[in-house]
Amino acid sequence: MNIPLINLRKQYETIKEEIDQAIQDVVLSTRFVGGENVAKFEEEFAAYIGTRYCVSVGSGTDSLILGIRGLGFSGDDEIIVPANTFNASAAGISENRLKPVVVDIDEQDYGINLEDLARKINSRTKAIMIVHLFGQSDKIDGIKKVIKKSGKNILIIEDSCQAHGAYFKNKRVGNFGAFSGFSFYPGKNLGAYGEGGAIVTNSAHLAKICRMFKDHGQITKYKHQVLGINSNLDALQAAILRVKLNHLDNWNALRRKQATYYTRSLKPLNRFVITPNQFPERKSVYHLYVIRVKRRNALLKYLNEKDIGVGIHYPTPLHLQKAYEYLNYKKGDLPVSEKIAKEVLSLPLYPELTKEEIAYTVNCIQQFYA
Template sequence: MKVAMLDLTEQYQGLRDEMLKALDDVMSKAHFILGDNVKKLESDVAKYSNVNHGIGVANGSDAIHIALQASGVGPGDEVIVPAFTFFATAGAVARAGATPVYADIDPRTFNIDPASIEKAVTDKTKAIVLVHLYGQMADMDAIAAVAKKHNLAVIEDAAQAIGAKYKGKTVGELGTAATYSFFPTKNLGAYGDGGMIVTNDTELAEKMRVIRVHGSKPKYHHHVLGYNSRLDELQAAVLNVKFPHLDTWIKLRREKANTYTQLLNEALKDNVVTPFIEEHNEHVFHQYTIRVQRRDELQAFLKEHGVATMIYYPKPLHLQPVFEELGYKEGDLPETEKACAEAISLPMYPELKQEQQEYVVKKIAEFYNK
């Protein structure tokens, strides 16, 4: 049996007629930049996030960067970020001219540890960029308390967590702003790059709208240094077709996650640590990530038997060569470094079949029972 990490072909077949009609409509009207599709998606995603404003941008990386710039982050500032995440989180900080300062993670959830944030604060700290990793929201109450104490902006990197909830609150409600990625592999994915920022702050939203169009308002009048970072109308049309299905897909992901957890605990209770979910959280399972020993050997074994897996993230950000000048060394963030050696993500998508999951778990059991 072959089990892909992600298979988008079945999803497309179910949406094909509606998708082709939506794309043809865009091309027939020939309005390709910041048209009705972008406006509709901005409105719908903002409402879904229980906030007032959505700002469509070119990708999730730009979303973080623009949110930071609009929040006043620049050269000489420090921004606290997790080291166990995709490069874009810290890369956006550096592109804004600020210095990323790395915090450790909670080993149970893989999310940034509020106590580690507190230790990292200095008189140069301007903001926190947290990540709701794998689809579970971070400890927002504790993070908000640190931010309030030190007067810090809070940017939620929710690239993997659209639809996730914390104590009944959704992404975007509890920070200064939240950012989404619509990269094709995401739970709500475009057919190319795309991103969005959501916020309740009207003044901040207007700043971000100006920044995404070269800092121009009115047109050809530039008061800030902005970027060409607009969500494409064709991609917005794709996302508008997909968006009504998001909650159903999230429900299916949770069902797949429950199946994995049950099967793994029955077959491998002593060899695998399954995902921990805080009681007050609603996880959307962008990834189903476990902890194991001999992780790289397991991955190679599964590949031999047709099972795709992914390792997010094998090298922590604080030890990446591009940030060498910051002076971090191995051992500085022990929980992050341990996670980089143990975490592995299994195939996860709404159309995944139970027999495929049973095969994946059977092969993991074979590896550890050899």
């Protein structure tokens, strides 16, 4: 049995007619940049998340870079970011010539460690980037309490690139900060057939300035009001995303069922395997199903030999990446992040995954630890 980490071909086969028609319509229209599909996707995605505005961009990374640029920070300003995340989270900060301040994570949910957060806040702290990792929201109320206790005017930025449709209490993520960045990389829960991203916000000013930043600094053609870049979601990707958005809630529900089946099936292995925790106020969309295991690298090799695709998210915390050595962190500074980086393993998970495939994966893990 061959089980990839994700299977985009299976997904395409379930919506082939809709996707093929959407692509054909764009090709026949010859409107490949901007146009109706992009405008309608922005409107539909904003409505789905529950925000007033959506500004589509060329990638999830650009959503963070341009969103932060729109907030107007400068000089010695700092933004706090958790250590266990993809590099793009920190890139959104560093590409704006701001300082990323890296905090340790919580061993229970892999989100921000509130005690370390409180220690790292200072007079230069302008924002905290919450990363809704693996499809689960972070503990937003706890983070807000730390901000309030600090007595400082600190904004929240949401990195929702892995959490399309996830909830915290009765709201979807993307509603809790100055803005939220989303990625539509092909492997995401809502993925394009190329690169894409979006900034969602309730601020008319921020939406306007980000729309200028992403289109050469212009709103009216050839009237360049600010310095900008070229970061557009093309019409083909927008058309594909419009089709997929209609299926997203169903796909997320299937992911939750699969995650529940994994967790139940792995319970007898709790001496070797730690499964993801669930929290009553959070509704995960399981972008990834991440376990923590003993002898991680050996298990990874064993599962690959059994034709099971697995991944590591992430093998090196941000503070130990060479790109950020100028921040002068060292091994031991963020012990939980460093420990978890040696243990995490992502198992196959996608809406079309079958119970038989999950059972085979779990059985192989059982054989490894037997």
